[in-house]
Amino acid sequence: MTQDRVFNFSAGPSVLPEEVLLKASNEMLSYGNSGMSVMEMSHRSKDFLSIIESAESHMRSLMKIPDNYKVLFLQGGASLQFSMIPMNLFIKHKKADFIDTGAWSTKAIKEAKIYGEANVLATSKEQVYSYIPKLDSSSFSNDVDYFHITVNNTIYGTRYTPENIPNTGSIPLVADMSSNILSEAYDINKFSLIYAGAQKNIGPAGLTVVIIKDDLIGKAMDSTPTILDYKTHVDNDSLYNTPPCYSIYICKLVLEWILGQGGVKGIEQINKYKSNLLYSYLDESNLFKGTVVKEDRSLMNIPFITGNDELDALFIKEATSKGFVNLKGHRSVGGMRASIYNAMPVDGVQKLIALMKEFEVNHK
Amino acid sequence: MTQDRVFNFSAGPSVLPEEVLLKASNEMLSYGNSGMSVMEMSHRSKDFLSIIESAESHMRSLMKIPDNYKVLFLQGGASLQFSMIPMNLFIKHKKADFIDTGAWSTKAIKEAKIYGEANVLATSKEQVYSYIPKLDSSSFSNDVDYFHITVNNTIYGTRYTPENIPNTGSIPLVADMSSNILSEAYDINKFSLIYAGAQKNIGPAGLTVVIIKDDLIGKAMDSTPTILDYKTHVDNDSLYNTPPCYSIYICKLVLEWILGQGGVKGIEQINKYKSNLLYSYLDESNLFKGTVVKEDRSLMNIPFITGNDELDALFIKEATSKGFVNLKGHRSVGGMRASIYNAMPVDGVQKLIALMKEFEVNHK
Ligand SMILES: Cc1ncc(COP(=O)(O)O)c(C=O)c1O
Ligand SMILES: Cc1ncc(COP(=O)(O)O)c(C=O)c1O
Ligand SMILES: [Mg+2]
Ligand SMILES: [Mg+2]
Ligand SMILES: [Mg+2]
Ligand SMILES: [Mg+2]
CATH class of the missing domain: 3.90.1150.10 (Aspartate Aminotransferase, domain 1)
Structure with a gap:
């Protein structure tokens, strides 16, 4: 650690690899041979396209993401996903099952209720969210469009281990992985949609990564704004409008650092x-x-x-x-x-x- | 200009002041005495709060923004504003007047139609948008919630001069200033809402600035997600969820640079x-x-x-x-x-x- 740096235990935004910061600092005035900062690059330029493509391909190889999933780089934070998810996934029943493991689950529940029904199957609230409720899959609803969990609760410090991810059968499992994405191996095939604000394990705040299975795309409610329809971003390779380019660049550097850690x-x-x-x-x-x-x-x-x-x-x-x-x-x-x-x-x-x-x- | 930098005429993201990039590069590993990068700072930390407060106060003094307007730092690009504006402003008539001066106006019109009626008062489409339609204020509707213009059309290179801003009387004037905010003096009092993606004159992509008059706040449609209601961001000083912190920091540096230019x-x-x-x-x-x-x-x-x-x-x-x-x-x-x-x-x-x-x- 450089002399004057502190140990930063912030829950997010949070510590980044020093190597990443050094590289970003060195490349700030000119990235490669481009003669400009990544902040100054057109999002349609060759240099930037190569950055976003690398970020996606690193994400795919690190998380072993199968081809029938799309990887999207969006704005709005995990909090905007609390709304985009019901807008896009309330396809048939306009209802979802939730496990409430704390404030983040609670917010996801609140926003889903604007568009339909949020059924809270279990909660650990009465014990200040100090555990993950044990689930009996016979209690899962059949008439829901998805099943939502917060994989790691940032505030209370609980997590679903990779072995403990609920088996929801044919019901799409939706997971907030904001605070533990890329920290240990989860089997992507267990999930239909994973989302994460970048500001813990991916990069700077202002970038949200969404990993979504093909069969959930293109079914948004009629009233969904173009920019909140996942299909828009799928069809435009996350370049429907100007993406958070610099955050995507730092994400790429962070992913390269993770590759270097094995x-x-x-x-x-x-x-x-x-x-x-x-x-x-x-x-x-x-x-x-x-x-x-x-x-x-x-x-x-x-x-x-x-x-x-x-x-x-x-x-x-x-x-x-x-x-x-x-x-x-x-x-x-x-x-x-x-x-x-x-x-x-x-x-x-x-x-x-x-x-x-x-x-x-x-x-x- | 440093030896290896190019002249970058990109329409956005676009050139930033070299002094800003140099400062950002120098402060990348440790901002002030914080011992960390701005990218690593909790958005609730003293250091970051002082950054966002400075950004706001610089914006206010540079643009002479009266006290009855709020300044918000949001995500989603100007494109998300195309939806947030009708969601929040379709208060009574669910209808707005638009002047179509090109692709950006067209997109704003398209998204407004999801929530109500978009009345196109005038267009310069037949002349490939090479001029701003001359307006006769007697043609303005009385039964609309707002009147929308794109102040500077990035693609076609047209602009409403400060003298040429339509006088909409008691109808709130809403203005997309993405590509010319802070470039010349406009009288803020003529507008009720100004929005701009940061990636031209403000900073990096991934930040959107909204300047909104108090009387438009708190009237969003019932179905509006919490995060798309301006009131949420007003009540939380743009910290409802994690903001795009690093972009706000660069914005602050850019605004300081503008102050230095007079x-x-x-x-x-x-x-x-x-x-x-x-x-x-x-x-x-x-x-x-x-x-x-x-x-x-x-x-x-x-x-x-x-x-x-x-x-x-x-x-x-x-x-x-x-x-x-x-x-x-x-x-x-x-x-x-x-x-x-x-x-x-x-x-x-x-x-x-x-x-x-x-x-x-x-x-x-
Ligand atoms: C688990 C979890 N979900 C969601 C959020 C909200 O993320 P954002 O601030 O990007 O909207 C956070 C933020 O810390 C989080 O820890
Ligand atoms: C005038 C104008 N409005 C809106 C936009 C869309 O902005 P964003 O890409 O941030 O959504 C642009 C982008 O260049 C623009 O020039
Ligand atoms: Mg919680
Ligand atoms: Mg002990
Ligand atoms: Mg246009
Ligand atoms: Mg000539």
């Missing part, structure tokens, strides 16, 4: 190693403890508490002064949260644990 | 000087000529032709090889187009003219 399998090992270090310490510590049940723990977002609000505040203050920043938990949970996305170096986690140990010694 | 009045003088150089040459040249009637000429986008397709192609090829790039006209018009936005240096225009003169001598 792909998703490689980064998964590192992520498991990093999160394990922190969870093991939380389990053995007498001061700090995690808030999520073991089997549903996120690899990316790790909330923890001392059980004493003043001590929490003191820890956050001390950590901040030492260059470990954005450790404050979400306002709805309190305590601390360490978001350790792909780009957080192992070193950052090790040093955080050392700091926590020191704090524990001083405060017992 | 503000909008200063840049207007330079723009008039630059466009005058090129128009004067086009008028005196025996080979090249402009395509737009004199009184409606854009300061930003200058289409021109030789009248011979082969010569046009040859000129574009020679220019490109000499580092004058993106001079090809839009596919719907042919010929050439020089987009000379705020950030195009005077030098670039002078050298382009020198090149055209040389070409003229060699091809007469």
Whole structure:
């Protein structure tokens, strides 16, 4: 890490690989032989087309995306997907099943209700979303257009493991992967639509990636604006209007960095190693403890508490002064949260644990 | 200009001030004392809040935006505004008047029709959009919710001058200023809503600026998704969801650069000087000529032709090889187009003219 950089545990936007930032900085005034910044490039130029095509092909190879899925680079954040999904997928029943694992699921539910019915099959709300509800597939509806889950809950630090993805049979499974896309291997064939705001594991805010199965495309409600119909973006290779070009370029660089880490399998090992270090310490510590049940723990977002609000505040203050920043938990949970996305170096986690140990010694 | 940079006449995304790119490059790994890139900052962090607040206050002072207007930083491009505007403004009549000055007006009309009636009051289509229709205000409808114009047509190179903005009385005037915002002084009080994709005069693609009068806020149709209701963004100071943070940061730098040029009045003088150089040459040249009637000429986008397709192609090829790039006209018009936005240096225009003169001598 360069001298003056901090360890940034922000939940999003969040840490990016330093190599990516260095490359972006070096190429800022002229990309390749283009004589201009990527920010200045026409989205129809050869140079930019090659950037967006590389981004897509890296995404396909990293996530093993089959040919019958499209990869789209959109704007509007994951939040716009909360609306685009029902607009495009409420094809027959105008109804969907949801599992509520926290604030993000709740928002997806709220927006779907504008266009039809949102059936909440299960929720972990009564336990402050500290676990993923166990599902009995016999409770799944038959008369729904899709089934929606939030694969990793950024705020509460829960996740559906790859083994634990609900089997919805012929009902399309729709998944918000904003905060754990590209962090470990999921079988794409289990999903019909995956979406993710870029600002955690993909790149800068302002880009949303959507991976959508062919058979869901072209069936949007009549009243859907052209720009909110997935088919528009499929037919135009994500260039219907000016895309967020620079964010797509940074995405390409991030994906190349992941390839250099051994792909998703490689980064998964590192992520498991990093999160394990922190969870093991939380389990053995007498001061700090995690808030999520073991089997549903996120690899990316790790909330923890001392059980004493003043001590929490003191820890956050001390950590901040030492260059470990954005450790404050979400306002709805309190305590601390360490978001350790792909780009957080192992070193950052090790040093955080050392700091926590020191704090524990001083405060017992 | 740094040695290896080209003169980039792209219509958008387009040239940015070199000083802005240099600053962005230098601050890429650590912004101020933050120890992180702006791309890595939480949108709720102090550092980022100060960036977005500066961007807004610069925009307000540069454009002299009165207090009863809100300034919003959104995603989705100007194209998403084509839908958000009717969703939010079709309050009573579900009908709007439009002046059709080309492809962008046409798209705005098409999307408005999804939600109500779009009445085309006048069009210059029969003359390939080479002029702005003269308007008789007695033809304006009384039973419309708004009146829409495209202030500067990027493709055809026409513009409503500040003196020529239609007086719509009590009917809200809505204006697409994507390609000439901040290029010369317009009286904001004449408008109720101004929108602009950032990728010409504001910053990178992926950011849309909306300036909206208070009395239009909070009246969206019931079926409007939360994220497409202007009120949502007003109530959350453009932080309802993660905004395109890095684009907002570049916007702030661009606005500071404009302030350094003497503000909008200063840049207007330079723009008039630059466009005058090129128009004067086009008028005196025996080979090249402009395509737009004199009184409606854009300061930003200058289409021109030789009248011979082969010569046009040859000129574009020679220019490109000499580092004058993106001079090809839009596919719907042919010929050439020089987009000379705020950030195009005077030098670039002078050298382009020198090149055209040389070409003229060699091809007469
Ligand atoms: C799981 C999840 N879904 C959705 C969102 C909303 O994303 P955006 O801010 O891009 O709309 C977030 C943002 O942090 C998130 O963590
Ligand atoms: C005048 C005008 N309006 C709208 C648009 C569409 O903007 P966006 O691509 O950001 O949707 C453009 C794009 O060039 C434009 O020039
Ligand atoms: Mg949540
Ligand atoms: Mg413990
Ligand atoms: Mg047009
Ligand atoms: Mg002439």
